[in-house]
Amino acid sequence: MFKFIAFDMDGTLTPSKGKMDSEMVELFKQLLAKYQVAIISWGKYELFQMQVLPHLGTDEKLLSHLYVCPTCSTAMYLYKAGEWQKQYSLDLSKEEREHIVAVLNDAIDTLWLRPERLWWEMIEDRITQITISTLGQEAPIEEKHKYDPDFSKRKKIRDYMLPNLAWFNVLVAWSTSIDITREGVDKAYGIRKLMEVSWVGLNEIIFVGDAVFPGGNDYPPLEIGVTTKRVFTIEDTKEYIRSLIV
Template sequence: MKKLIIFDLDGTLAKSKAPLDTEMAELLTRLLTTAKVAVISGGDWPQFEKQVLAKLPQNNLLKRLSILPTCGTKFYHYTTRWEPLYAENFSKTEKELITNSLNGALAQSGITFSKLWGEQTEDRGSQITFSGLGQQAPLNEKSRWDPDFSKRAKIKAILDAKLTGFSVHMGGTTSIDITKPGIDKAYGIYKLRDILKISVLEMIFLGDALIPGGNDQPVRKTGADCIKVRDPEETKRVIEGIIACLAGVNTNK
């Protein structure tokens, strides 16, 4: 029986940087009554507050929800309020190395940008995130920029050579996430295992970037069951199926 259902955020539970819609919020609330839930994404804590938590009932069900920002480099849980359990933050020297390497990779790639919406590089403490069109780019522009991941794959290949001591993964619609070595979504899965005392075999992970180089892909190596989804609409149908299966298990007890 599965005890923990884990989700990516952008492209899985919601459109890029958009809040959960009403149907998704209702489905997650129903799921929380039958299983524990975790959300692990490249976004930082404020993004989770806006996209997820603001759309969920503010009651004791939140104790069944775990939030892992910046690809699992941070972990928040709820008691009477949300509190951080850990944060694997970069040192100043590491941040400078990553930023310089990223700038060099962009120049070496030859990829040009006709327009940017905000800064391309964001320091999230435990993660440096590159957003191809800028942090505030509209979704329609982001969706057209790199739908097949080819532009980011080119930049990632250069970064992999420059940042051999770090983890580099593509995520979201236009982003590349850089974390400390060995700290990625697989690290987050193992933290969930240790903190919640739930075995990996009792977990299901849903994500839209379970492709080679995608920031969901490291989850595969943990042994957790993984379901690749196209978008939030497909995620809704999968959640409905999980709820039905868990309800059937509980009924047969």
């Protein structure tokens, strides 16, 4: 019934910032043989290069069915002539990115939220979005879980910044991060971009994600009427893929 299966990445196809396991790789390849497939993630392209792409091999026929959509489809990559090629990238300008970073630093200092210890850099410029990881990008998972379990610290940062970031989307994300993109970018936007590029219709797509609940970053596609499948674990996703490839 569906022609196009679009997935979230972290928590759905792979562990958070982790590699796709070999069983998933096999299932995913079988899926690519039958369907058009997309992965829409808030993560940057470099994470796809680590978590997914090198594990899928180099079969051009299969890989030509995959749409790689980092930072919520503000960039897109397709496999052509033996390599992943950037189709477009809706970059923030240098001035916009500098402005966002200045507002972020001001918020953290004014609110006394600069941590004593940082694991690698706090602010990451992904060109299409700025992400702040309040404990640093390499903070251990246990530290991340302890830092802001009720989101209150990051909501404070967001509320402080909002008046100065009127044309941007400020999203409190998983564990310690806040993502800032151009206004209107979310996974519904990601699906719309996908439809533009692939000519697929809204009711031919199913979107599979682990955060399909109000406030979750996989919820927006459901709000624009995309059929959505919520999974709770990566094993759930495997089960669902098996049901599609029989």
